Amino acid sequence: MAATSPANIFILAGQSNMAGRGGVSKDPTTDKNVWDGYIPPESQPNQSIFRFTADMVWEQAREPLHWDIDVVKTNGVGPGMPFANELLAKAGPSIGTIGLVPCAIGGSHLREWVKGTNRYTKLVERMKRSEEHGGKVKGFFWYQGESDAAVEEEAKSYERELSKFFTDLRADMNHPDLPIILVKIVTHDFFISPDFEFKEEVWNAQEAVTQKLPNIRMVDGRVAVGNFDEGLNEDRGHLNVKSEVNLGKMFAHSYYSNFAHFIS
Numbered sequence: 001m002a003a004t005s006p007a008n009i010f011i012l013a014g015q016s017n018m019a020g021r022g023g024v025s026k027d028p029t030t031d032k033n034v035w036d037g038y039i040p041p042e043s044q045p046n047q048s049i050f051r052f053t054a055d056m057v058w059e060q061a062r063e064p065l066h067w068d069i070d071v072v073k074t075n076g077v078g079p080g081m082p083f084a085n086e087l088l089a090k091a092g093p094s095i096g097t098i099g100l101v102p103c104a105i106g107g108s109h110l111r112e113w114v115k116g117t118n119r120y121t122k123l124v125e126r127m128k129r130s131e132e133h134g135g136k137v138k139g140f141f142w143y144q145g146e147s148d149a150a151v152e153e154e155a156k157s158y159e160r161e162l163s164k165f166f167t168d169l170r171a172d173m174n175h176p177d178l179p180i181i182l183v184k185i186v187t188h189d190f191f192i193s194p195d196f197e198f199k200e201e202v203w204n205a206q207e208a209v210t211q212k213l214p215n216i217r218m219v220d221g222r223v224a225v226g227n228f229d230e231g232l233n234e235d236r237g238h239l240n241v242k243s244e245v246n247l248g249k250m251f252a253h254s255y256y257s258n259f260a261h262f263i264s
Contacts, residue, residue: 005058005135006050006099008263011032011127012065012080013113014144016106017183017221019066020078021238022245028180033074039063043081044246048088053120056129066102073106077241082248083141087263090256095263101130101137109147110155110161115168124172138262139255143183143221143247144185155198159205164239166213179215179259181251182206186221186239217258219250 012018023036032142032220043063051061054068061084064075084098103123106114112119128138148154154161170178183204210218224239224247231243239247 003182005131005133007053007096007135009099009101009130009137010080010083010101010219011101011137012082012141013103013123014142014183015104015108015147016070016073017146017239017247018078018104018141018143018256019073019106020064020076020080020223020244020257021069022077022241023073023231024238024244025075025082025234029262030101032051033238035074037078038241039077040082040241040245042085042248043077045081046085046088047094048094048097049081049084050099052099052126052130057125058099061100062214067103069102070104070106076233077244079141079244079248079251083251084247084248086249086252087256090252091260091263096176099130099135101126104143105221107147108142108144109151110158110165111154113144114161114165120165120168124169127173135178137178138179139179139259140169141181141183141251145185145206146196146199148201149185149196149202150171151196152201155205158202159208162205162209163213165218177215177254178214179217179262181217181219181254183247184220184222185219185223186225194207211264215259217254219247219254224250237251 043064049061050058065080066075080100122169170176210216225243233240
């Protein structure tokens with residue numbers, strides 16, 4: 001366990017593809033989801049990368065990062081570790097240690113995260129507690145919206161609610177310039193599904209919030225996935241290991257290109 005907070009703290013929030021489903025598939029004999037245990041080179045542990053546990057203590061980070069957070073689901077490889085490893089590679093050891101704070105919950109809707117909800121309260125608490133021993137939250141990563149794309153009312157209010165969520169979060173953290181990187185949702189845009197017919201409203205909302213609020217950037221999940229036949233799990237709804245690694249690297253490149261001054 002680390003006695004002090006890592007110098008550079010990053011929040012991982014949203015739903016299942018942030019929690020990580022890389023390497024997760026259904027066991028045909030039990031009909032339950034299982035993780036195959038494979039950890040790619042980009043996601044290997046590093047002595048400079050730490051994880052904030054559910055009990056709010058720092059430990060060396062290793063996959064799956066969300067195992068004690070998204071507890072009702074099966075977690076696998078996510079974007080957090082490849083992000084941290086890539087950022088260290090780009091910025092160099094002089095930036096010090098990196099701390100990852102897993103907060104994502106599979107299947108969650110934005111309405112479950114807004115101020116006034118139990119989930120919002122816990123998110124802010126985890127963020128504040130992560131800074132208690134000297135570190136500072138330097139970035140907030142948000143990958144969410146698939147659930148809202150299935151509900152017309154939620155999709156149409158997504159811009160307003162997401163903008164307020166980010167604004168409230170920055171205010172409650174007393175960090176008005178907190179860098180935020182969000183992911184343009186991807187997993188249901190390539191086939192016709194009545195369950196996600198409002199995905200374009202969510203895309204438009206994400207783009208609008210990125211343009212409206214300061215210090216927000218967006219990375220395109222479709223770029224991370226690439227060829228859909230090769231970039232998704234067999235469930236066709238979650239990023240596979242390769243795509244999660246790609247997404248993590250995209251986080252690092254976007255962060256370093258736009259917000260390197262926060263960690264220098």
